[in-house]
Amino acid sequence: MVRSKRQSDGRWLLEDTHPGLVHLEMEYGDGRPSRWNTLRAPRVLRWADAGSREDRGLHV
Numbered sequence: 001m002v003r004s005k006r007q008s009d010g011r012w013l014l015e016d017t018h019p020g021l022v023h024l025e026m027e028y029g030d031g032r033p034s035r036w037n038t039l040r041a042p043r044v045l046r047w048a049d050a051g052s053r054e055d056r057g058l059h060v
Helices: 035-055
Strands: none
Touching: none
């Protein structure tokens, strides 16, 4: 699912923000590129891929 959310320019969008008071606005709103999601998503994918290799007996 994470891979399918990646945009053609390599970024991930901000989605499903929580309503309510925001003390510090760090992103521009749903549907727009998210710096934080774009930073985290590749890390999550590398972690998941490494776990998959270990599950198959392929040590990284």
